[in-house]
Amino acid sequence: MTALAKGPLFITNTLTRRKEEFKPLRPPHVGLYVCGPTVYSDVHLGNVRSFLTFDVLYRWLRQLGYTVRYVRNITDVGHLVDDIDEGEDKIAKRARLEQLEPMEIVQKYTNGFHDVMRLFNILPPSIEPTATGHLIEQIEMVKRIIGSGYGYEANGSVYFDVPRFAEKHAYGELSGRKIDELLANTRDTEGMDEKRSPLDFAIWKKAEPQHLMKWPSPWGEGFPGWHLECSAMSTKYLGQTFDIHGGGMDLKFPHHECEIAQSVAADGHAPVRYWMHGNMLTVNGRKMAKSEGNGFTPEELLTGNHKLLEKGYSAMTVRFFMLQCHYASTLDFSNAAMQASEKGLERLMKAMALLPKLKPADADEADISALEQRCHAAMNDDLNTPVMIAELFEAVRIINSANDGKLKLTAASIELLQSLMHSMVRDVLGIRDEADASQGNDNALDALVGEFIRLRAEAKGRKDFATSDAIRDRLAAIGIVLKDTKEGTTWERA
Numbered sequence: 001m002t003a004l005a006k007g008p009l010f011i012t013n014t015l016t017r018r019k020e021e022f023k024p025l026r027p028p029h030v031g032l033y034v035c036g037p038t039v040y041s042d043v044h045l046g047n048v049r050s051f052l053t054f055d056v057l058y059r060w061l062r063q064l065g066y067t068v069r070y071v072r073n074i075t076d077v078g079h080l081v082d083d084i085d086e087g088e089d090k091i092a093k094r095a096r097l098e099q100l101e102p103m104e105i106v107q108k109y110t111n112g113f114h115d116v117m118r119l120f121n122i123l124p125p126s127i128e129p130t131a132t133g134h135l136i137e138q139i140e141m142v143k144r145i146i147g148s149g150y151g152y153e154a155n156g157s158v159y160f161d162v163p164r165f166a167e168k169h170a171y172g173e174l175s176g177r178k179i180d181e182l183l184a185n186t187r188d189t190e191g192m193d194e195k196r197s198p199l200d201f202a203i204w205k206k207a208e209p210q211h212l213m214k215w216p217s218p219w220g221e222g223f224p225g226w227h228l229e230c231s232a233m234s235t236k237y238l239g240q241t242f243d244i245h246g247g248g249m250d251l252k253f254p255h256h257e258c259e260i261a262q263s264v265a266a267d268g269h270a271p272v273r274y275w276m277h278g279n280m281l282t283v284n285g286r287k288m289a290k291s292e293g294n295g296f297t298p299e300e301l302l303t304g305n306h307k308l309l310e311k312g313y314s315a316m317t318v319r320f321f322m323l324q325c326h327y328a329s330t331l332d333f334s335n336a337a338m339q340a341s342e343k344g345l346e347r348l349m350k351a352m353a354l355l356p357k358l359k360p361a362d363a364d365e366a367d368i369s370a371l372e373q374r375c376h377a378a379m380n381d382d383l384n385t386p387v388m389i390a391e392l393f394e395a396v397r398i399i400n401s402a403n404d405g406k407l408k409l410t411a412a413s414i415e416l417l418q419s420l421m422h423s424m425v426r427d428v429l430g431i432r433d434e435a436d437a438s439q440g441n442d443n444a445l446d447a448l449v450g451e452f453i454r455l456r457a458e459a460k461g462r463k464d465f466a467t468s469d470a471i472r473d474r475l476a477a478i479g480i481v482l483k484d485t486k487e488g489t490t491w492e493r494a
């Protein structure tokens with residue numbers, strides 16, 4: 001179907017704080033950039049929600065007939081502990097702790113990230129560039145920022161001159177921050193022997209001799225500032241100005257604000273026309289984070305092996321649960337809500353299975369094309385998936401009534417209903433059968449079960465048979481049976 005048939009799309013632009021009609025710069029092409037993960041640790045469920053938001057956007061843009069170039073980066077250098085300009089690189093720190101090469105850390109957690117994305121049926125982007133693969137572009141961008149007078153070198157590092165930039169350009173527009181308020185609230189004096197203002201941020205950092213990840217530059221050996229990679233890579237692949245930039249709410253400031261300033265300083269253009277931010281996942285009202293002890297991993301979720309989980313939930317149940325909430329609202333995770341989603345999804349899938357068996361009648365007692373229009377209208381209204389899902393439950397009611405012989409549908413209506421359900425559930429919401437899901441994820445499952453087998457062997461080694469049995473039972477609960485043979489332990493599906 002064409003974009004015209006499905007009507008215009010409206011999205012909330014965080015820059016203007018208004019719902020605006022989406023008009024791409026060069027239709028039918030759309031440029032979409034989303035900040036990817038810093039690959040120094042396992043992905044938790046809060047991260048999954050953010051990537052899921054933009055997965056649905058990507059899917060819906062394609063449904064509307066757009067050709068989307070979707071760029072989602074991998075941050076593999078430059079993201080310092082505490083997100084400030086001082087301290088250790090997150091990846092280098094992990095490398096030291098795990099006694100691995102930084103690039104082994106990067107590979108390990110990139111692989112893990114991809115496994116998780118596949119598990120939740122989150123589509124891969126068109127381009128997945130890495131920060132270390134774009135050092136030349138970043139160094140060139142630093143040079144352009146210095147050239148325009150908004151960057152200065154100090155002792156081998158290069159800083160962005162925020163107050164000077166703010167004299168001529170808007171700074172803080174995206175996040176609603178004001179320069180004087182920021183100054184009044186800054187206690188951070190780190191790097192102040194080099195910075196002209198505490199608001200300035202590093203675009204290139206000098207590397208100390210013991211620093212693991214460093215590259216030669218016109219300012220000596222160093223590494224790029226965290227905000228710089230997204231500016232350099234979005235410019236390279238999507239142009240100096242592109243359509244949509246997405247990310248989690250917590251990236252609005254300073255990360256995205258700095259991205260805007262860098263692009264304006266380097267190339268004279270605001271980089272992005274529509275900014276979109278997904279909201280947080282909370283657990284019992286508190287932000288999900290590793291430091292809170294409530295950031296469970298996908299593995300813990302599937303097995304139920306976490307103190308906050310009453311049982312395990314499938315990846316598709318989690319996906320459906322998340323999409324029952326609008327992306328811009330906070331979503332609170334609870335066992336009750338998860339169990340309601342599990343039941344809802346089951347009802348939806350059962351009704352879909354009935355569709356091919358419905359007997360056509362000679363009249364219509366439900367208006368399927370009106371239902372279709374309402375589904376499209378919900379998606380065009382700032383990706384309102386909860387409203388769209390409510391319409392799908394109206395479809396479930398129609399299907400069940402038709403199946404019970406209480407409602408008539410013509411062959412044409414049944415066919416339309418079938419294509420509607422397929423496109424909304426499979427293509428837009430990205431829900432697949434759990435059987436397909438595990439088929440497509442045998443690699444992820446293999447790794448996961450392998451980890452359990454290793455843990456069980458360890459428990460046995462300690463003669464901790466209670467733990468060993470608990471692991472076997474947990475696997476049995478998700479339909480995985482362990483086989484102990486002379487060669488070792490293997491697994492198969494029950």
Ligand SMILES: [Zn+2]
Nearest residue numbers: 035036230255
């Ligand atoms: Zn970014």
